[in-house]
Amino acid sequence: MNTAERLSKVPPYIFVELDQMRKAAVERGEDVISLSIGDPDLPTPSIIVDALAEAAKKPENHCYPLGKGKPELLEEISRYYAQQHDVRVDPYEEIVALIGSKEGIGHLPLAIVNPGDVVLYPDPGYPVYWISAHFAEAEPVPLALRPENDFLPDLEAVPSDILHRTRLLWINYPNNPTASVAPLEFFEKVVWFAKKYGFVVAHDAAYLDLVFHGHTAYSFLAVKGAKEVGIEFHSFSKTFHMTGWRLGFAAGNSRVVGALAALKANLDSGVFGAIQDAGIVAMKNFDKIVPELVAVYEQRCQVLTTALTNIGWRPAAKPRGTFYVWLPTLHQRSSMDMTKELLQRCAVMVTPGTAFGNEGEGFVRISLTAPEPRIKEAVRRIERANII
Ligand SMILES: Cc1ncc(COP(=O)(O)O)c(C=O)c1O
Known part of the structure; x- marks a missing residue:
């Protein structure tokens, strides 16, 4: 076959x-x-495991979860953004829960990219960026991350005909695999390019909270104008050691979040309610x-x-x-x-x-x-x- x-x-x-x-x-x-x-x-910390065990017994969690996520989870995520990153996000318009961030990264191009559009992605980088672009029949174009550039892509070096055809740019800091972080000025530059060429920015922030003493990792949404052009992907996998649980979220531009949620509504029926409840407990115990x-x-x-x-x-x-x-x-x-x-x-x-x-x-x-x-x-x- x-x-x-x-x-x-x-x-x-x-x-x-x-x-x-x-x-x-x-x-x-x-x-x-x-x-x-x-x-x-x-x-996974036992407080999260115990929360799941309790939540699994609740009949209301046995139904299709549907929607962007439980209101309490979305509100906790919004609180996390304010407390940890000094960023305001509307819980109901600007956040969508994901079945792990990989699921959202894999689906985003299907929601916002048309066949033939360019998707820029970091190389080296998480392979799903280019694979999801390829699945959406877009043209993935790699941007080199090299030690001499502090592992930041050189956007000025991208030919303007490519930038004019770009619909989506992926960035990822703290970075897998190079373990580098990005300064705020880099995010500012990304916003400038996105506005000039009219593309969407997706910041993969899976490791945002795994940053070492003496260094700062910023939310992309902390930069002025970022929410007009982009969204950010988060994972419970790394931050809370919940890889097998499949829980993540995307936050930022309401139209992009809405498009991703609309696509997902046709492909899955949301995150198991008990896992969302455990995620709420994880977020409440962040510190x-x-x-x-x-x-x-x-x-x-x-x-x-x-x-x-x-x-x-x-x-x-x-x-x-x-x-x-x-x-x-x-x-x-x-x-x-x-x-x-x-x-x-x-x-x-x-x-x-x-x-x-x-x-x-x-x-x-x-x-x-x-x-x-x-x-x-x-x-x-x-x-x-x-x-x-
Ligand atoms: C950079 C990056 N983004 C996203 C993911 C996906 O994480 P998850 O789907 O478990 O949230 C990973 C996993 O290794 C990763 O390294």
Whole structure:
């Protein structure tokens, strides 16, 4: 049976392939240290799990949820924006709950982009930006993120005929995979370009609240005029360690939010009510939960980068947030060769930079999603294998 062409043009989801490599090594009896996928190793905080258990018993949660989200969840999200980012968003007009932010990122182009429109996206970057553009029959155009530009795209370098055809620009800070953050001036410049060329900006803010001491990550909506041109995607996955729960939201421009909600109304029937209730509890306990989690990743990051630097392997730039470290490959190895060598000689699983686009060639990404002793052990193995 033939599948649709749009699917055949998409490579196999790289993390599935990497997981197969990891499983094969485990089956060979190796003690693999997995520093690859961005899935936190720590469990969801018990206060959130308990809230779900209670909420699952409520008959009102057994119906189709429908709509943009429960009013109480939308109001909590609006409060979060005001308290954490000093941004006002209308709970009912400017927010829509998502079945994980990936779902919204995947669907947005179908709601606002026409076939042939250009979608600009960061390279390296989360692969769903270009794949969702491709599904919508748009033309995905990569914007390089390089260390010499502090991993910010050079919008001035984009040819004006491309900018005139652009309908959507993706940005993502704190950034996966480079762990960089963006200054407010960059967001201001993005707003200027969006107004001049009439495109929509989608800021993927999945890691907005995972930022390290001494650094600031801004909501895109904090910039004057941002709400006229853009929306922002958030995830409960990383902030609250709820990857499996599938809960996120988009906030910002009411027309874009409305278009996404209208599309979703035809494709899904909303987020399970009990999960929304658990999300409300998560948001209410933001200050109790999030700083503690950030401290764990900052400590792990410190341990990893110090140990690697001591043996001669330095990150491409100092990580400012997220739970990733972006490193140049050693001795001109390709990203894939470096990944395979680390797996074969050290039983350490990382992600090749090319999983995030062509500009990722020459880099690997290490996730800080393993306990500190395992991170230390990984560095010891790398040192012993004499790769550096
Ligand atoms: C940059 C970025 N955006 C979005 C997502 C999707 O997160 P979720 O769908 O779990 O909310 C991820 C997950 O790894 C990510 O790294």
